[in-house]
Structure formats: C-alpha cells, structure tokens
Amino acid sequence: MRTLVVAGLLSIATVTVQAQDSVTIGAVLSVTGAAAFLGEPEEKTLRIYVDRLNAEGGMLGKRINLVIYDDGSDANKARTFATRLLDDGKIAAMIGGTTTGASMAMLPVFEERGVPFISLASGISIVEPVRRFVFKVPHTDRMACERIFEDMKTRGLSKVALISGSDGLGQSMRDQCVAVAPRFGVQVVADEKYGARDSDMTAQLAKIKAVVGLQAVLNAGAGQSPAIVTRNFAQLGFSNVTLYQSHGVASKSFIELTGAASEGVRLPSAALLIAGQLPASDVQKPVVINYKQTYEAATGQPVSTFGGHAYDALMIVADAAKRAKSLEPGKLRDAIETTKDFVGTGGVFSFDAKDHLGLGPSAFKMVIIKNGDWALAD
Amino acid sequence: MPHRLSDRHLSVLALAGVVIALGWILPNAYFLRIATLVWIFALATLGLTVLIGQAGQVSLGQAGFLGVGAYAAAILPTRYGLPPLATPFVGAFVSGALAFLVGRPILRLKGHYLAIATLGLGFLISLVLTNEVGWTGGPDGMQVPRPVVFGVSLSQPSTWYWISAASLLIGAWLVLNLDGTTTGRAFRALRDSEVGASVMGIDVSRMKLRAFVLAAVYASVAGSLLGLSNGFVTPDQSSFLQSVELVTMSVLGGAHSVVGAILGSAMLVLLPQVLTVMQDYETLVLGAIVVVVMIFLPSGLVPALVDLTKRLTR
Known part of the structure; x- marks a missing residue:
C-alpha cells in the first residue's frame, strides 16, 4: 500500500515539475513483451536524441519533455496510454505504436483529438486509407x-x-x-x-x-x-x-x-545497415553514419533499423516545428504533411495530402551477406 | 430468507451508486476509459466468481472466450452486416455453445488436469485468431465498426462507460441471485466435495458444465464490449497471459465475492497505470503484491476485509 501511495505522489510530482517553457512529445512503445526487439532500440533512440535536441536549445527554444509509456506489446494497453497522454496534458505530437496492432488501436484517439501521430510500425493499413493526423515512417x-x-x-x-x-x-x-x-x-x-x-x-x-x-x-x-x-x-x-x-x-x-x-x-x-559502404554521393550517407555513431557510442550496441525509424519520426517532427514556427498540433500536422526531401535513416521522405508514408521502393537497398558482413548487392 | 434477499439488492444498489457517482466525478476520457476497462474486466471475472468461487473449478483458458466475444464484434458486422450492438449476444451464444461442446469431455477431469485442458483450449482459440488471417486480420488485429444508434455513432468514452457499467450491474445482479438458487447451492456442494455432492443426488458433470458455460458467456460479453469500446481487436486479448490475469483478478479480490471480482480487476487495471513511474519494476511489484496477498490473505482481499470489520465491530 505504501508503494502505491508513494507512486501516486511521485506521479503527481512529475506532473507539476513540467515547466511552462516546455513542449511535450508523447510516445507509446513496446519496450517489453513480444515486440521488445523493436521497441527497445526505439526507446533508446528517442531518449538519446531528445537529450541532444535539448542540449541544442530544444524545439523553437522550448525544452522537449519526452513522455514514454511501455505498452508491454499489448494493443489494449497502448490505447489506454494513448488516452492518458492526451488527457494528462497538451502533447504536441505523438511517436509510436511499435507494432501495427498497437498503432491501429491508438490512431482513432489521435484522429479525434487532432494531434499528429507518427507510427513506427510497418503495416500498410496505418496509412491506407490516408487519415488526416496519421503518418508513418517505416517502409511497408x-x-x-x-x-x-x-x-x-x-x-x-x-x-x-x-x-x-x-x-x-x-x-x-x-x-x-x-x-x-x-x-x-x-x-x-x-x-x-x-x-x-x-x-x-x-x-x-x-x-x-x-x-x-x-x-x-x-x-x-x-x-x-x-x-x-x-x-x-x-x-x-x-x-x-x-x-x-x-x-x-x-x-x-x-x-x-x-x-x-x-x-x-x-x-x-534501409541504408542504415550498410552505412559505411554507401558511395560518398549518397545523400543519406552523412545522416546514417551520424546516427550509427551516436547510437553505438551511447548504448554500446549495434544499430538496428528499428531505432532508425524512431530517429526519423522525431526529426521529422523537429523539422516540421521549425517550418511551422509553432508547436500547436494542428499547425505541426500541416507542416509534417508538407515535408519535402527530408533525409532520414529509412530513406528520403516527401509527404503530401495523398501520401502519408513518403517513401518509394527505392528507399530499400538490396543487401547481400558476404564474409560475415553486409555488402551492397548492386 | 428475506434478510439474504435485501442483502443482495443492497449490494447491487451500492454498486449502482458507485457507478453513477464515478460517472459524474471522473474528469476526462482517460479516467473514463480506465473505469470502463475495470467494469469490462470485472464482468469477465464475475464468470470466474461462479466457476472458481462457487463451483470450485479452475479455468486457465478464459481469455479464449474473451477473444471469441471480441472477434464476434469485429467479424460479424464487417463480413455479415450484422448490427454491432447485436454481436455481444451472438458472441455469447457462440462461446456458450463452444464451452458446452468442449466442456462435456474436459470437465470430467479434476484439479490440475482440468486446468491444463482449459489452458489448451485457450491456446487453441488464440492460435486460430492469430493464424486465420483471412478472417481475423492475423496478429495485427482488425477494426471494429462503431455502432450507430439513431444516427449517432457510439464512440464517446462516456457512452461506453455507461454501457459497460450497466452490463456489469446486470451481470453482478444475476450472479448474486444465482447464489440462492438450487443451481447455486449445487455449485457450492460441488466445491466442498464432489463425492459428497454426487451422494446428495447432484449431477456433478452437468453442474460443472453449467458453471463453465456461464463463465464463458460472461467472458465473451466482456470481450465484445472491449472490442466495441476500443473500435479495434487484436489476438492479445485471447492470450494465455490474459487468462492468467483474469484468474489473478478473481483470486486477488476474493474468488467467492462479487465485490472481490470488481476490486481485483480494478487493482490489475489500475496498478500498471500507477506504476508507470517505476516502469522497469512494474511486473516485479505486481507479482509481489499478488504473492503477499496470497500468503497473508489467502481467501482474497474482500473476504479478509469483511472478516476484519466483523472482528472490529464485535
């Protein structure tokens, strides 16, 4: 019982700590459970890069307050946490939904409340049909x-x-x-x-x-x-x-x-796996090398493309905030939809009103395994 | 026994009071959703109150029926054009029929053997829901159409709060009534001693089957409500862990007690929310609470509290 009381007090305390001059980015990821191999690198990536963005002055001068909930790979819990994020305070944008199931369970809430939602799951049903506030970054x-x-x-x-x-x-x-x-x-x-x-x-x-x-x-x-x-x-x-x-x-x-x-x-x-072997002319090369080095230095573990999706989602939001010059969810959404030629780890993203995925099949590189390492196949 | 009767109605009235008060107090969609989940899982757990608490049988496959109910709400309107609000009834019928068919052979088993057989049943249902992609959308789940009543789409959290609360009240009232009937008494006889019950002239396997079917129907209706209120279903809802969670809800609150079923599901729905501040230890704390309750209050929270108040007022 005491744990409960302490926990309750702590959660109240964390809410009051949020300063006026901050912007909240929400995330619901499958950090534990069956999809943990996807959710874990996503969570680490978000923490690393939010810290970095904050060190550089945050978004539009406001400190980013990152709130991550772990849905335990359960779509029903993901939905509950999504409602919680929206009701606990104003969030500017939402990242996550590690799995297609969790994303599909959460997206109606964001459509209803008008908050941009960038999914990290691969299922095509997330962006087909196109929903006004729902985007996704991984290839289908x-x-x-x-x-x-x-x-x-x-x-x-x-x-x-x-x-x-x-x-x-x-x-x-x-x-x-x-x-x-x-x-x-x-x-x-x-x-x-x-x-x-x-x-x-x-x-x-x-x-x-x-x-x-x-x-x-x-x-x-x-x-x-x-x-x-x-x-x-x-x-x-x-x-x-x-x-x-x-x-x-x-x-x-x-x-x-x-x-x-x-x-x-x-x-x-995605280009991320073969970062070192990309030709110098490849536009993605600096981005993927930078991400790979940052992630590996901070975690001591090799990069995976899953973490890369979280990077892409966060940076697309940051980029949209700069162009919208606002952190109001509606304006942020409009700016995300007009993202053009944004270079991420998964490919070069260009969203429009009919395409909330923004990648073509060319975003995939064909890779072959040679001598115990990745190599470009063509 | 007029005294028992009033007791029963008082419990439901008190519950109705709590439901209405909460409906007024709860400030936003998040709290309403949490309360809705508590009512829905309490409804599923009520089935176990009958099965475990009254009839003394264990089922580790209850989430299977939760899944059947949930997918009935998803599949029937999408593929057969059934009105969504009719699906809980069809789902309940399907679950009941399934429990009846499967229950006949497996309820001849006792104790651990019965638990394993129901466990297998739960796994089978979960496997079918996961693998029959053409029907169920596979592991990614499928969308549940919103019910439309008089041109209004039922998507508001408050709407689902009231629907689930009303279902729980009806379910609780039925279970409380069951306690005083011949069937209810037969269940209790069965729990205390199967041999004794059969000597008394009770058809043991038929009574077990009744309790099993009833529990399946409760879980199924809860599953349908979950699917309808979420607007989405995934096979997670029929997983083994979900079955274990349902049994935990029942045993934690007190397997004999209707209020216990509600308190147990409230704890299991609320704790993960309260424990987000120590996310890494969530499972640990949850496990520890269950272990401590089981060691010190083996009959569950509510019976222990009732005992305590009795002792204090004596």
Whole structure:
C-alpha cells in the first residue's frame, strides 16, 4: 500500500515539475513483451536524441519533455496510454505504436483529438486509407516484396517458395508478396508457414526443397525466426537456390547468430545497415553514419533499423516545428504533411495530402551477406 | 430468507451508486476509459466468481472466450452486416455453445488436469485468431465498426462507460441471485466435495458444465464490449497471459465475492497505470503484491476485509 501511495505522489510530482517553457512529445512503445526487439532500440533512440535536441536549445527554444509509456506489446494497453497522454496534458505530437496492432488501436484517439501521430510500425493499413493526423515512417511490407521481386527479375529468377511466420510482419508481408508477384512475372510455387516462436523450420523447408524447378526461397518474418530459417536452409543443402530474407532482419545480430549459414543471403534493407559502404554521393550517407555513431557510442550496441525509424519520426517532427514556427498540433500536422526531401535513416521522405508514408521502393537497398558482413548487392 | 434477499439488492444498489457517482466525478476520457476497462474486466471475472468461487473449478483458458466475444464484434458486422450492438449476444451464444461442446469431455477431469485442458483450449482459440488471417486480420488485429444508434455513432468514452457499467450491474445482479438458487447451492456442494455432492443426488458433470458455460458467456460479453469500446481487436486479448490475469483478478479480490471480482480487476487495471513511474519494476511489484496477498490473505482481499470489520465491530 505504501508503494502505491508513494507512486501516486511521485506521479503527481512529475506532473507539476513540467515547466511552462516546455513542449511535450508523447510516445507509446513496446519496450517489453513480444515486440521488445523493436521497441527497445526505439526507446533508446528517442531518449538519446531528445537529450541532444535539448542540449541544442530544444524545439523553437522550448525544452522537449519526452513522455514514454511501455505498452508491454499489448494493443489494449497502448490505447489506454494513448488516452492518458492526451488527457494528462497538451502533447504536441505523438511517436509510436511499435507494432501495427498497437498503432491501429491508438490512431482513432489521435484522429479525434487532432494531434499528429507518427507510427513506427510497418503495416500498410496505418496509412491506407490516408487519415488526416496519421503518418508513418517505416517502409511497408509491400515495398519490401516489390524490391525483392525486382531483384529476382533482374537475376532471372521466377519460381519462388514463400515461407512466413505467424507474426504480424510475416502474415502481412506474405499477403502482399502473393498479391504483387504476378506484376514481376514471379510465380509462387510453395507457400509454407511456421509459428512465430517455433525453434525449427526443417519440416517446412524440406517440403519446399521437394518442389521441382525452385529458384529462390523468400522468408517473411521478424525476431529470431529469420536466423533459424537461414540455419535450417543451410543444413538442408539447397543447390542453386537463393535465400531471400525480409526487412525484418535489421541488425548485425542476425549475422552473428547464423555464422557461415548466412553467406549469400539477400535482403532489402534501409541504408542504415550498410552505412559505411554507401558511395560518398549518397545523400543519406552523412545522416546514417551520424546516427550509427551516436547510437553505438551511447548504448554500446549495434544499430538496428528499428531505432532508425524512431530517429526519423522525431526529426521529422523537429523539422516540421521549425517550418511551422509553432508547436500547436494542428499547425505541426500541416507542416509534417508538407515535408519535402527530408533525409532520414529509412530513406528520403516527401509527404503530401495523398501520401502519408513518403517513401518509394527505392528507399530499400538490396543487401547481400558476404564474409560475415553486409555488402551492397548492386 | 428475506434478510439474504435485501442483502443482495443492497449490494447491487451500492454498486449502482458507485457507478453513477464515478460517472459524474471522473474528469476526462482517460479516467473514463480506465473505469470502463475495470467494469469490462470485472464482468469477465464475475464468470470466474461462479466457476472458481462457487463451483470450485479452475479455468486457465478464459481469455479464449474473451477473444471469441471480441472477434464476434469485429467479424460479424464487417463480413455479415450484422448490427454491432447485436454481436455481444451472438458472441455469447457462440462461446456458450463452444464451452458446452468442449466442456462435456474436459470437465470430467479434476484439479490440475482440468486446468491444463482449459489452458489448451485457450491456446487453441488464440492460435486460430492469430493464424486465420483471412478472417481475423492475423496478429495485427482488425477494426471494429462503431455502432450507430439513431444516427449517432457510439464512440464517446462516456457512452461506453455507461454501457459497460450497466452490463456489469446486470451481470453482478444475476450472479448474486444465482447464489440462492438450487443451481447455486449445487455449485457450492460441488466445491466442498464432489463425492459428497454426487451422494446428495447432484449431477456433478452437468453442474460443472453449467458453471463453465456461464463463465464463458460472461467472458465473451466482456470481450465484445472491449472490442466495441476500443473500435479495434487484436489476438492479445485471447492470450494465455490474459487468462492468467483474469484468474489473478478473481483470486486477488476474493474468488467467492462479487465485490472481490470488481476490486481485483480494478487493482490489475489500475496498478500498471500507477506504476508507470517505476516502469522497469512494474511486473516485479505486481507479482509481489499478488504473492503477499496470497500468503497473508489467502481467501482474497474482500473476504479478509469483511472478516476484519466483523472482528472490529464485535
């Protein structure tokens, strides 16, 4: 009981501490739970960069007060925290929604209250149909499919087997890939599934291996499953078949987990993973190198593209605030929608009234794993 | 027993008083939402009050029925054009039928075996909701259409506060009434001794089945309300952790007590909100509270408080 009282007093205290000359940015992220591998780097990134922005004078001279709530990867809790953020005080903008589920659960509240909401989740349903106050920064699953099939087409591969996890990314990407495959002349010859927490996918891959004329295998999934699929794929010894992974593979730990098995694996990725190898002419190079160094110095951990999304979202808000010369949510929204050629870690963003994603498939670079490191494929 | 009768009505009246007072006092959408969640989860927990508290059976798959109710609210209007406000009833019927079918074989089991069987049932429902992407939208969940009554879309937090509170009051009144009926007495006999109950001429497996179906219907209605008030459902609502949370709500407040069900769900909904200041230790503190209550007040909070007041007034 005493803890309760103390906690209650503390929460009141924190509310009164908020100075007049500050602006509140809210965030609801999945720092714990099933999606923690996404939410954790997002949280760290936001804390690092809000501190940096504050050291440089905040937003329009006002100190940024960052309020992060952890939804424990539960969409229902995310919704509650979203309402809390809006009712606790005026927030200028909202970042987050680590997963598509949490984002979809929260966005009606922000639409209703008229506060800009920038989601960090990949599902296309967040920005389709376009909602006035809802934006998102990560690439969509459809773009990943398009980029992969484009690569297959140029390499003359047309018979692909899909294998997908039962997680959000896996299911939505599988559907998108099946839908866009005909446009690239790609034929889906097998369609296997596995549970998001399965520890072995040999059975599914063995079935795929039996398909005659198979040229490529595409795995759609995030978390630990891509590493397991890659290892099982190597153990089964496919001959003349390329393994493609999705953008759900987004950090160096994938290569560490798979070792030699991941040699030759191809995947679409944001520029961040291959920051060091980008040609000097690449507009994203300074941004991604800067983010990589800052993040790695502050946390001692390798960067992932997920943290990069949080960086993009925060900086887009900061950029919009400068142009709007106001921190009023409505004006901020208008400024976000008119963002043009903003260089982030995920790509170059240009929003407009019909496009609240602002990225094209070219935002993805095709990456191949060579000698235990990422390399640009083309 | 006229005295019991008045007791029962008094409880519901007192509860109604609290509901109405809170409805007036609560200042904004956030507090209204928290209260709404408390009423909704209390409704689901009331089913467990009957199942665990009265009939003495354990279910670790209750969130499965919560999920069935929630997805009924999402799927039926989107795919079959059913009016959203009819979905809690259809969902309750589906859940009840499912509990009836599955309950017949598994309620022959006792104790841990029953718990494991219900656990499996909960997992199965959760798996179906997660994997049948074409129907349920998969792990990302799906949108629930807003009910429209006389041209007004029901999306205000206050509307859902009153709807969920009214449902809870009706649910609580039914459970309190059940206590005095033949079925209620049979449940209690069952809890105290299955052998004794069957010697008394009670059809043990039929009574267990009744309690199980009733609990499923309560959870399902709560799930539908959750889906409708959120305007969105995800498979999280049917997860194993959610089942455990429901049992915790029931046991923490006092498994026999209607007020206990409400207090238990209030604690589990409110604590994560209060503990955000020490976010990293949230699970730890929550766990510690449950352990301490279980060790020192094994019958739950409300029965312990009742005992205490009795001792003090004696």
